[in-house]
Amino acid sequence: MRLKRSLKATAAVCSLLLVGGCGLFGESSASSSAGFNPPDLKAQSELGRTEGQLNLVAWAGYVEDGSTDPKADWVTPFEKQTGCQVHAKVAASSDEMVKLMKSGAYDAVSASGDASLRLIASGEAAPVNTDLVPNYQDVFFGLKNQSWNSVDGTAYGIPHGRGANLLMYNTREVSPAPTSWSAVFDDASRYKGHLTAYDSPIYIADAALYLRETRPGLHIENPYALDQEQFDEAVGLLKKQRPNVGEYWSDYLKEVSAFKSGDSTIGTTWQVIANLARSEGAKVKAVLPQEGSTGWSDTWMLSAKAKHPNCAYKWMNWIISPKVNAQVAEYYGEAPANIKSCDETSDPAFCDTFHATDESYWKDIAFWTTPIEQCLDGRTNVKCVPYSRWVQAWTEIKG
Structure with missing residues (x-):
């Protein structure tokens, strides 16, 4: 079980050291899940018209519309921009997330690594076309093409954030x-x-x-x-x-x-x-x-049964956009996925406190991954x- 309710990280006293370039945007060479053969599903090739609705399963604090905290609202501007009305179900555990996604009632989920391979193996998660998510190019390379979110170079989601x-x-x-x-x-x-x-x-x-x-x-x-x-x-x-x-x-x-x-x-x-x-x-x-x-790294995964896939793609791009990803990271308390988010945090020391730009720090973290045979x-x-x-x-x- 992860956070039962959301919180905003308290102010830190460290100074921010932004890292420019240094290969932070490059693709990772991490090995895929050897011998793991998920169902043969194809990623969406292009975006169509948005469907007007989006049903999400998420950790508390990831999909905020101002109802919990008036200062925390990145859902309302998304709805206004895309026309996709968001309906979110907060899950208390990875097991609950897997169960909810198997119901077919949800379009996407913020899955942790102890759930992601289960969703891929069962055919519940569809491959994701990262070309349809422009902000993906600014995601830290240490979160791309990893064993908990990709199989043989095929992405099954969009990285959201990480923590140790x-x-x-x-x-x-x-x-x-x-x-x-x-x-x-x-x-x-x-x-x-x-x-x-x-x-x-x-x-x-x-x-x-x-x-x-x-x-x-x-x-x-x-x-x-x-x-x-x-x-x-x-x-x-x-x-x-x-x-x-x-x-x-x-x-x-x-x-x-x-x-x-x-x-x-x-x-x-x-x-x-x-x-x-x-x-x-x-x-x-x-x-x-x-x-x-x-450690944990959460990934927005698209349901293979999604009824609103275009809205889901719009959401995945929105939630890792620099400003929004910074808002979520500070509210929840984790390192953001988008390197440009470090210029958008209200606390200038935030990314330093959470080691967001320090890839050497994350090399010592073994991120949650679903154990399989x-x-x-x-x-x-x-x-x-x-x-x-x-x-x-x-x-x-x-x-």
Whole structure:
């Protein structure tokens, strides 16, 4: 589950360092999902007349029309410009998004990487013709042609934004300052009852990422491509961690409250949550550990059954336009997808705080990707554990 309600990121104190050129607009050379063969669907070749309506499934805070916050409204000007009346359904989890998209009632969805390949594999998501989305050319190359939004060079969506899963700790209670995920795994007993972790099966990848760096003998290359032995080790690490976890969090407000009260002193977080917690008086700091981290990158995906595909294309171009993408990024608390958005944020330090232009930062982030049997790391001599088994294991881990 992602944010249950939207929020605007609190002001940061860093200065903005804009990066010009430097290959930020180039295509990525990231490998595709090896052995993964989705249904043979064709992308739309040209835009037709808009249909007057658009039905979306989205995370809270992504489709704002001023009803939640009068200052947050990028839907109304879209409707006026295109004639497409927007109807949005807020989903509380990736699983809910997949279920809603399978109903055929929605034109597009802001899917995270733990849902996107499921939508592609089932034929629910259609390939997207990026030539019909002019603002796509200004999307950071680190978000293009990635394993969670493309297959064999074919795009299945338009990148929306990205964020990293960080390690947050109470600076008064945790000393010395942690630099490794070992604080929540091998040393978890030091914080028994006050450790927190993200409540989702995809958190198994966090354990796998740590094992990739600390147990080289397991030969983990991709934390979302785990054979049975690798998977069992990751699950075992989380079961060992479990007695020390005071609370698994999915609602960002609860995590903020827990760190303010002292119920939680260390655990996973997002940058926006750390900012908010500090603004409310919590003595916390968030760091990217030396092993790197997992993270999330959301993609606007078009339904293969879309009744209003032209409006959907107009929306995908609108939501990543510089000014709008900046509005959404600041309101939600994430790095924007469009590099030009960094000139449009109300807080001049925003893109620096969220590392928007720092591609070297994102190279250490393993973005959520749906685990499938075809190993995403290219191995063909074994089968990897699919997401359905991750869900079962997560239930066992939590008890």
